[in-house]
Structure formats: C-alpha cells, structure tokens
Amino acid sequence: MMENKLKCRIGPSVLNSDLSQLYAESQKLLDNGADYLHLDVMDGNFVPNLTFGHPVVKCLRKKIPNAFFEAHMMVQNPEQWIEPMNNAGINLYTFHIEPVITDVIRVCRKIKESGMKVGLAIKPGTGIEDLRCYIDHADVILVMTVEPGFGGQKFLQDMMPKVQWLRHNYPLLDIEVDGGVGLNTITACAEAGANMIVSGTAIIDSIDQAAVIASLRETVESSIHKCNV
Numbered sequence: 239m240m241e242n243k244l245k246c247r248i249g250p251s252v253l254n255s256d257l258s259q260l261y262a263e264s265q266k267l268l269d270n271g272a273d274y275l276h277l278d279v280m281d282g283n284f285v286p287n288l289t290f291g292h293p294v295v296k297c298l299r300k301k302i303p304n305a306f307f308e309a310h311m312m313v314q315n316p317e318q319w320i321e322p323m324n325n326a327g328i329n330l331y332t333f334h335i336e337p338v339i340t341d342v343i344r345v346c347r348k349i350k351e352s353g354m355k356v357g358l359a360i361k362p363g364t365g366i367e368d369l370r371c372y373i374d375h376a377d378v379i380l381v382m383t384v385e386p387g388f389g390g391q392k393f394l395q396d397m398m399p400k401v402q403w404l405r406h407n408y409p410l411l412d413i414e415v416d417g418g419v420g421l422n423t424i425t426a427c428a429e430a431g432a433n434m435i436v437s438g439t440a441i442i443d444s445i446d447q448a449a450v451i452a453s454l455r456e457t458v459e460s461s462i463h464k465c466n467v
C-alpha cells in the first residue's frame with residue numbers, strides 16, 4: 239500500500255454488524271465508500287472472544303472478488319494461519335507482535351512469501367520500543383486504540399503519541415488505528431498522523447454510512463494534505 243504519497247484509506251470493521259448477513263453487510267460498506275474491509279479474527283486465546291476464521295473469509299471472498307481484505311489476526315499463533323488466510327483471499331495479514339516477539343521477522347517473511355502484505359499490530363500496553371526494530375519489515379503498522387477483543391469500546395486517546403512518533407519518524411508509512419474510532423475521535427487520529435482508519439460501530443450503527451465514511455475521509459485527507467505538501 240505504501241506509495242510516494244500518503245493515501246487515506248477507510249476500512250470498516252464488520253465485527254459488530256449482523257454477522258448472519260456478512261456478505262450483505264460487507265457489500266453495503268463497500269457501496270458506501272469503504273476502501274477495504276477489516277476482518278477481525280479472534281481465537282478465544284490471545285483475546286477472550288471468538289469470531290470467524292478462514293472458511294468464512296473464503297466464502298466472503300467468493301461473493302466479493304475484488305475488494306481489498308485485511309485480516310486483523312488476534313490470535314496466539316499467527317504463523318499457523320498464514321497459508322489458510324492467503325488461500326482464502328486475504329490481501330493484508332495483520333498480526334500482533336506480543337505472542338511472537340522472538341519470531342516476528344520470520345512470520346513477516348512467511349507472509350510476504352505467500353504474497354500478502356504484512357501488518358504489525360500492537361496492543362495498548364505495548365510500547366513503540368518493542369515494535370521499533372520490526373517496522374522496516376512491515377507494510378502497515380496498526381496501533382490499537384482499545385484493548386483488542388471487542389467492538390464498541392472507548393477510544394484510548396493516550397495511544398496518540400505512538401502514532402505521532404511513527405508519523406514523525408516514518409513520513410510515508412501506512413499507519414492504521416483501530417478501536418473506538420468515529421466522528422468524535424477521528425480528528426485526534428488524523429492530527430497524530432494515522433492514514434488507515436478502522437471504524438466499526440461508528441459506521442455500522444449509523445443510519446447514513448456513506449456520510450460517516452465521507453466525513454472520516456475528509457478529516458484524514460485534510461491532515462494528510464499538510465504532510466504531502
């Protein structure tokens with residue numbers, strides 16, 4: 239995703255949508271202006287919740303052949319799911335460094351070899367110092383702005399210094415935020431330097447998804463414009 243100029247990308251999370259209608263919910267988000275879909279995969283181990291895995295992603299991919307899919311892998315063993323998720327049609331495989339801290343580079347290499355982009359995610363309690371040496375191996379850095387595991391939580395404003403540090407040191411890096419991001423919190427994310435925006439309940443629960451997505455985009459684009467000039 240990294241290019242000469244930063245681009246704003248809005249990636250709704252389907253986590254709190256009606257998952258019995260996953261295809262319809264996903265297509266609606268894309269029709270309303272989403273740039274990509276953020277698919278939250280939880281294993282009940284790394285986080286205390288379960289969602290869905292590669293069989294569901296594969297079914298969704300059959301119905302939606304062309305959209306960009308990110309898998310946010312909240313799992314204890316991300317290496318285990320690289321091949322199945324690649325076969326299922328994931329484009330960006332984002333995993334947490336916390337459970338694999340000694341093997342991050344190997345996992346990144348395997349993801350790249352499979353043909354997917356690499357995302358590295360950090361929980362709120364993980365500092366930049368733990369991530370720093372891996373940044374060059376990633377296409378996207380995901381700074382969690384809630385404790386991973388559930389949608390609809392309160393945005394953690396005190397994660398913004400991590401985003402600021404990343405943007406200051408990596409002007410062209412794709413920096414993603416996820417958790418509690420909506421119309422009330424997007425300005426903080428945009429001003430800190432995030433350009434990839436995951437937003438779940440703020441979009442899903444809205445009666446006008448297209449307007450929310452457009453507004454999130456406008457806020458981010460006006461901050462990016464300052465960086466690109």
Ligand SMILES: O=C(CO)[C@H](O)[C@H](O)COP(=O)(O)O
Pocket residue numbers: 251253254276278310312384385386387388389390391416417418419436437438439440
């Ligand atoms: O990774 C996640 C939770 O672990 C979700 O992507 C995130 O919570 C999005 O939902 P919301 O915008 O409602 O917080």
Ligand SMILES: [Fe+2]
Pocket residue numbers: 251276277278310416436
């Ligand atoms: Fe997520």
